[in-house]
Amino acid sequence: MLTTGTAKIPTAIDPIALRRAFGTFVTGVTIITTRDTDGNPRGMTANSFTSVSLDPPLLLVCVAKSASSFAAFTTADSFAVNLLHEGQVDISATFASKSPDKFQSVNHDRVHTGAPILTDSLTWFDCTIYNRVDAGDHVILIGQVQAFGTSPSAPLGFCRGRYASVKDPLPSGWLASHNMIIGYLIEASGEILLRADGSGGWALPTAKRRKAGSELPLNDGKSLKLLSDNTFLYSIFDVADCDPGYLIYRARLADGGQGRDLPEDLRFFAIDKLPYDLIPTRELRAMLRRYVRERKQERFGIYMDSGDGGRLAMIEGEARSWHQAIQD
Template identity: 40%
Template sequence: MTAMDPRSLRNAFGTFLTGVTVVTAHGADGEPLGFTANSFSSVSLDPPLLLVCLAKSSSNYDALTNASGFAVNILAETQKDVSNTFASRVEDRFATVDWKVGPNGAPVISDVAAWFDCSMHNVVDAGDHAILIGEVKAFDTGVANGLGYARGAYFTATQEVSSIQVDSETIISALLERDGKLLFLEDDAGQLRLPSRTASKGTPTKELAALLEEAGIPSSVGFIYSVYEDESANAQHLAFHCSAGEGDSKVGSFLSLTDDVLARVKDSATQTMLTRFAREAQKGNFGIYFGNQESGEVRKIALGE
């Protein structure tokens, strides 16, 4: 086998779409340290383990491989500057970010999509890198979407939504979820509907943002959950799965998708969609529906065993 060109190999590895993290710890002198990494993966749920790879050429190599623990901060899509800071040779990387000491002692960066504070489970030698395996001792998840990375460039869920174009009357609906419950609006007869707006041309970003703003709580756009043509209403429907943070909504109520709640949903096509959503949410394996108000197909978008 001929020698591989390192740059070409790195470019090939870079075609894999990943999230962006900042790995943090405290050095032997007690000072915080950290670096940007996309070589992150969950490993196990029982016990809760994750891993991240660290180059042996890193200035933080000795400190991190000898640390009692570390944190993995999954950056939000608005934190490209944080990624760039921790990927550069800045003397004090923590001077420009808001952070605190996590429950297990590692630095935790504010406003990230999620963070995991870990004890060091194992350090595995792996060529020109070391694999740091951490046991999760504490974690938290926000509502922000994670920052994506592929082929040397960032990408975000918001960019994906902004690229969608509609050129006819389209009903935009939000499946605004919090702790397994969805936000519903109720009419005088007790019937339920999802927060919705109508768009006629351009991108649905403005209408979707307005729906989330009306709720008045922290939230973020996730992914398209359903696309279908309502032939009877001569309109297209786009439903987006969104995440909601804490606080009381200014409109409607968050309700569990029980049989009683589903029976009160006014539109039959929406009722069918929500029945599927309730089933898929139990396993976290979602799909996108394409079709019309009566029939179509579901294309899976999540991997699972």
């Protein structure tokens, strides 16, 4: 600021120089995602991410008003922040572009709010909107964290307009997140229920709670009634050694599949015509093929992932209540 006598004349800020100055602060790289009013996944690269509060759990990101996804982020009631690891430079570049097929190159899923979660990311936060604040040429989105997951990968850094390597800061004894994606393998009348993943593929429907319940809530506010006595843990596995992992229950519909009234993103497939080529991950395909084999024998097992290919324990006989079992 220049001073002339007692008058202070403000000097103009050079926006290019200011941007360079801001860029000397080393940040991580995030992909922020949401769904537009038609339910389509939208996402963009951003490095303006900050933790805000632990109680309540809040974070913020800034979205430029010039961004093509700006309208989606300012009308949605939820969004996700996906922090990238050092091996995801190409994904950062894709989401920084105007490509119409950004989500074709990444595995993504729904966890809590329905916002797309990039399942291979370093860390993800699934948020509902807590507040929006207008700030110059950006809008600040303050999100309340509803679910999150992380992994022990090294982060992707960014400084002075370039990607930067960050020495892995993982402390000794660090454990990956305990949050997992809860999936349901639901059969009715010889068909399996699958959910569209928003990018032309199919996956299992997911739930918010780790414990199996008597119903599966759907995104439209409705729910599917399940036979609680026929809902069992079926498989636990990671995908490409990244967090979150999957916890899969097998279940049957309480009404036997009659009178189905499902959202557009859910569809039943005949058990001998499952679209394996449209299921995005090898692990999910392998799990479904195992289910088909075991169903023919009416003899099911529980699979648990391990470094040597996993463990499979077969279950014999009909299910009994805990009280019956301890009395025998």
